[in-house]
Amino acid sequence: MNKCQPLFLCCLIGLLVCGNTSCQAQSGETANSANRTTTSAQAKPIPNAAAILIKAYPAYLDYYADNYLYFKDGSKMLFDDGQADKSFDDLFNQPDVEDQLRFAYPLGSEFAVPVAEKDNPGRIRQEAFFKKMYGSTEAEARAQLTQVVWLPKNIGQNIPFSQVNGAAQALQAVSNELDDLVAQQPEMLKYLQNIGGTFNWRTIRNTPNRLSPHSFGFSIDINTTYTNYWQWDNPPKYRNQIPWAIVEIFERHKFIWGGKWYHYDTMHFEYRPEFFVE
Numbered sequence: 001m002n003k004c005q006p007l008f009l010c011c012l013i014g015l016l017v018c019g020n021t022s023c024q025a026q027s028g029e030t031a032n033s034a035n036r037t038t039t040s041a042q043a044k045p046i047p048n049a050a051a052i053l054i055k056a057y058p059a060y061l062d063y064y065a066d067n068y069l070y071f072k073d074g075s076k077m078l079f080d081d082g083q084a085d086k087s088f089d090d091l092f093n094q095p096d097v098e099d100q101l102r103f104a105y106p107l108g109s110e111f112a113v114p115v116a117e118k119d120n121p122g123r124i125r126q127e128a129f130f131k132k133m134y135g136s137t138e139a140e141a142r143a144q145l146t147q148v149v150w151l152p153k154n155i156g157q158n159i160p161f162s163q164v165n166g167a168a169q170a171l172q173a174v175s176n177e178l179d180d181l182v183a184q185q186p187e188m189l190k191y192l193q194n195i196g197g198t199f200n201w202r203t204i205r206n207t208p209n210r211l212s213p214h215s216f217g218f219s220i221d222i223n224t225t226y227t228n229y230w231q232w233d234n235p236p237k238y239r240n241q242i243p244w245a246i247v248e249i250f251e252r253h254k255f256i257w258g259g260k261w262y263h264y265d266t267m268h269f270e271y272r273p274e275f276f277v278e
């Protein structure tokens with residue numbers, strides 16, 4: 001320990017903690033190189049958004065270090081591009097991984113209506129991040145699809161959904177509970193019949209080649225007849241017809257709802273476990 005004291009002093013002065021391996025001063029390295037070691041990401045708390053993503057996607061994400069998220073295949077992705085003052089459009093068109101969690105998703109039935117301007121929790125998606133897991137091309141995303149039986153007792157329709165991250169499993173659980181809900185409250189069936197769709201590799205209308213979340217097979221639109229969508233209203237004015245009993249079931253299985261977006265899309269549900277990490 002005595003031999004390490006000069007380095008400890010150096011570290012204290014720099015308000016840093018000595019690295020966990022050995023005292024770099026012993027090997028004759030300079031204070032600067034010691035600082036590089038001690039400022040490594042292992043010694044610093046990782047950003048909250050990175051920790052949340054690692055918890056939400058344990059099959060793919062391994063760890064965070066030095067502003068990168070590392071995937072289990074050894075590849076890495078930049079976490080924060082350092083642009084904290086992006087315009088609203090740039091947040092959607094050029095987000096980094098960190099920006100995805102810019103808006104907090106309000107859990108439960110108590111949320112502000114109309115939704116506050118620009119509040120779009122979950123609507124910011126860094127495409128590379130999702131392509132990495134769900135497929136970077138239509139063929140790759142399609143290869144991950146499995147069939148979910150939509151309301152087995154009341155509808156019995158097979159619908160494609162991605163098996164990645166347990167999304168299809170989660171949707172099947174939603175579907176089974178919605179089936180039970182309809183058994184108790186038959187008036188709920190109309191919202192769940194003739195669904196708008198699930199997997200569809202396409203860009204979002206009026207955007208510079210932004211992929212729709214339906215491209216990844218983790219989103220479902222329920223019956224469009226009872227839907228309110230900001231692009232269909234001129235001017236947009238928040239309204240919703242989807243009963244909370246339906247939304248509650250989706251949220252319990254880690255689906256976010258487009259009815260909580262300023263740019264509302266009340267038919268839309270999307271499997272996004274990062275917004276449900278406790």
Ligand SMILES: [Zn+2]
Pocket residue numbers: 214219220221265267268269
């Ligand atoms: Zn949708």
